[in-house]
Amino acid sequence: MASVFIVIFFLIIQVFANRIISSSSLGKIKWMSLAGGIAVSYIFVYILPSLHHEQDDFGETAFELAMESELYFFGLIGIVVFYTLNKLAERYRYKKGTPVEDHFFFVQICLFFVYNMLISYIMFAADQTIPQLMFYGVAVGLHFMAVAHDMFRENNQKYRKYGRYMLAGGILSGWLIAEFTPHSPLVLSIVFAFISGAIMFNVIKNELPSEGSAHLPTFIAASFGYSAITLFVKIVFEW
Incomplete structure (x- = not known):
């Protein structure tokens, strides 16, 4: 039941990401610096350690002669795939004689539909307690907000419309798949990587703020603040 509330939060x-940002007294620059700082912290204090743990389990259960880097390779594939698709989408900006914005936005929105689905799936299919879901859900929610803001900047009319x-x-699709389909540890490890x-x-x-759009104190405070809290709760609750 708790997962329903987290999905609603997401x-x-x-x-309403852009309405939240624009109506907040914090301001857009501080919002993006806050999201960027927490996102960077989330990578180093949660994703990378979790990936290392998954690799250890993967090596023990998946293959008799397992290497020590299979899942890291899948992580590399994730980077390469999204970098490649992003570059292909950007080509539409410079292609003459085509409805550039429509093509570019369509490719992006399809790409991030899958992206959000996989994040949501792994978030709810993984073996996490309710407090873990709630705690890490803050970082994931802010990441969704940053992605939404970036898409809004690319084409605000089409983003608002659909x-x-x-x-x-x-x-929503990722959550439904996680809730109503069987979970394979092997598949979960690969998708997570x-x-x-x-x-x-x-x-x-998208989230490391550029010099002109960054509030450095907010970024630094968010990075180290979220890291300190994460390490503290990991030690106290043995996550």
Whole structure:
């Protein structure tokens, strides 16, 4: 039941992200710096350690002669796939004689529909307690907000009209798949590794604020603050 409330939280963020940012007294620059700082922390204090743990389990159960880097390779695939698709989508910006914005936005929205679906799937299919879901859900929710804002900047009219609902549909689809399909540890490990690579790429590309759009104190405080809290709860609750 708790997962339902977390999904609703994600959907609200995805659909109303730009309204939340624009109506908040925190301001857009601080919001993006906050999301970027937490996202970077999330990678180093949760994703990378979890990927290492998954690799250990994967090596013990998947193959008799397992290497020590299979899942890291799937993470590399995640980075390469999203980088390649992003570059192919960007070509539409410069292709003459085509409805550039429509093509570019369509490719992006389909890509991030799958992206949101896989993040949502791994979030709810993994073996996590309710407190873990709630705690890490904050970082994931802010990441969804940053993705939404980036899509809004690319084409605000189409994003408002149907883009945000497609991205919200990706979140909902991932949750439904996690809730109503059997979970294979092998598949979960591979999907986690792949989407981890994709998250790393998107955080570095979209959430590390540039010099002109960054509030450095907020970014630093978010990075180290979230890291300290994460390490503390890991020690106290043995996550």
